[in-house]
Amino acid sequence: MAALATILEKTDPMLPQPYVVRQVGKETPDTFGLTLEPEDGASGTAFRPGQFSMLWVFGVGELPISISGDPSDSGRLVYTVRSVGKATNALVSREVGDGIGVRGPYGTGWPVEEARGRDVIIVAGGIGLAPLRPVIYEVLNNRKDYGRLVLLYGARSPRDVLYRKELAAWARHRETQVLTTVDYGGLSWKGHVGVVTTLFKYARLQPARSVAMLCGPEIMMRFVTRELEVHGLSRDNIYVSMERNMKCAVGFCGHCQYGPHFICKDGPVFPYERIRPLLEKYEL
Amino acid sequence: METLERFIAEHPFFAGLESYYTGLLVGCASNVRFEKGTSIFKEGGDANEFYLIRAGKVALELIEPHRRPIVISTLSEGEILGWSWLLPPYQWKFNAHALEETRAIALDGKCLRTKCEQNHDLGYELLKRVAQIMERRLEATSLQLLDVYAAR
Ligand SMILES: Cc1cc2nc3c(=O)[nH]c(=O)nc-3n(C[C@H](O)[C@H](O)[C@H](O)COP(=O)(O)OP(=O)(O)OC[C@H]3O[C@@H](n4cnc5c(N)ncnc54)[C@H](O)[C@@H]3O)c2cc1C
Numbered sequence A: 001m002a003a004l005a006t007i008l009e010k011t012d013p014m015l016p017q018p019y020v021v022r023q024v025g026k027e028t029p030d031t032f033g034l035t036l037e038p039e040d041g042a043s044g045t046a047f048r049p050g051q052f053s054m055l056w057v058f059g060v061g062e063l064p065i066s067i068s069g070d071p072s073d074s075g076r077l078v079y080t081v082r083s084v085g086k087a088t089n090a091l092v093s094r095e096v097g098d099g100i101g102v103r104g105p106y107g108t109g110w111p112v113e114e115a116r117g118r119d120v121i122i123v124a125g126g127i128g129l130a131p132l133r134p135v136i137y138e139v140l141n142n143r144k145d146y147g148r149l150v151l152l153y154g155a156r157s158p159r160d161v162l163y164r165k166e167l168a169a170w171a172r173h174r175e176t177q178v179l180t181t182v183d184y185g186g187l188s189w190k191g192h193v194g195v196v197t198t199l200f201k202y203a204r205l206q207p208a209r210s211v212a213m214l215c216g217p218e219i220m221m222r223f224v225t226r227e228l229e230v231h232g233l234s235r236d237n238i239y240v241s242m243e244r245n246m247k248c249a250v251g252f253c254g255h256c257q258y259g260p261h262f263i264c265k266d267g268p269v270f271p272y273e274r275i276r277p278l279l280e281k282y283e284l
Numbered sequence B: 001m002e003t004l005e006r007f008i009a010e011h012p013f014f015a016g017l018e019s020y021y022t023g024l025l026v027g028c029a030s031n032v033r034f035e036k037g038t039s040i041f042k043e044g045g046d047a048n049e050f051y052l053i054r055a056g057k058v059a060l061e062l063i064e065p066h067r068r069p070i071v072i073s074t075l076s077e078g079e080i081l082g083w084s085w086l087l088p089p090y091q092w093k094f095n096a097h098a099l100e101e102t103r104a105i106a107l108d109g110k111c112l113r114t115k116c117e118q119n120h121d122l123g124y125e126l127l128k129r130v131a132q133i134m135e136r137r138l139e140a141t142s143l144q145l146l147d148v149y150a151a152r
Helices: A002-007 A086-092 A133-141 A164-171 A196-202 A218-230 A272-279 B002-010 B019-028 B109-118 B120-146
Strands: A017-028 A031-038 A052-057 A061-066 A077-082 A099-106 A119-125 A149-155 A176-182 A210-215 A238-241 A269-271 B029-034 B039-041 B049-055 B057-062 B070-076 B095-098 B102-108
Touching (some): A164 A176, A218 B120, A269 A272, B109 B120
Parallel strands (some): A119 A149
Antiparallel strands (some): B049 B102
16 A cells, blocks of 8 residues: 555646545445545545545546545545445445545535525435535534524435434534435334425424525435425525536546536536526436 | 314414304314324225324325335324315225324314315315315325435
């Protein structure tokens, strides 16, 4: 690994930095938490909530993964990875001590600065909670800088619910409402059952003083934006994250071009108003 | 009677309904309470009630033979439970049971149907409100069927 460190030139944004796996653990049957630290014991990388890294898995390739850890803890990078194919499979199969190349952080991030002094509404579906978790940390670490925090989270089934213990802990914070629902439940699940939009009727919202941040499958986000508008949120206070496939992450290759936008450098977080016509298109 | 009428008027389902109509509805109403874990109705049973949930949580379940029941929806405070009383053959399509201690106003289905036949304005008002909820549940069901979180 030390040899790798010397090979990798630190100043080139296209070259990965050497990191090692410090922790890897199962969150749900197909989703894993992964903690990386710089191999050379350096101070690590600062990031903004919503930014992502390009993770280079030796022998497999490179893939974009959102940073899902606490932005105030820059010593390590925490990710939540759902194993869906070759690269993500290889990533979650790494063991403690294995090396991983990291480029980034990249991307625009969530508008946490603009949201100061206002209520924050977070609506997440499935793995979409991962890129939003840093926003939750940010708000809870700086509680008095923000108004109410409302988290509406939908998962497929009870066993797919991410960060279970944290969800319960967040709900105990003052001025914080956490509502979780699953599309289908078993008899042992005591929470809500129904799609994420059905949670709105229980949410205590103050639309005029709120900023909403959404991440999940695109169909879900379309339904949620409609619901937010019905509840009186203006479009320019709604932000969505578009997680399309990408390669270079710096706007060179055009692989993640989404209409006139590049997801990697203009996003993945966009103001809803800007991305709306594209969200409603069938094919891109 | 007075408190029952107030509960009806304050329930979100009847928001904005003229007091004349709540006055008509109160004759069909009673207060009910279900202990945690008790069955409220069973698939195929006669649908004689329309519930306005005041507190608690109810699970709607679908039973597949030889499988454990699947909860397809939960309903809580401020929501309604059951519209099968409105349409023939007046039979429940799901099972419902109380996940928590649940308090509700039960409106007798036959009584409601009779009032609606006698007073079509009330009937239309009720139908509009139920239709709105049906539309929202249909939308939610479509989203559920799309199984948007599945790996694809
Ligand atoms: C900015 C950004 C942030 C991301 N953050 C995360 C994250 O925090 N955690 C995480 O688990 N994943 C995240 N992803 C998605 C992740 O990069 C892909 O799942 C991964 O690249 C798939 O590679 P693979 O070889 O494992 O699967 P492949 O074999 O390439 O694909 C397997 C299946 O997954 C689908 N797929 C691939 N990429 C995506 C995607 N981006 N969105 C939806 N479906 C896809 C394919 O269509 C295919 O059906 C992010 C993507 C982007 C662009």
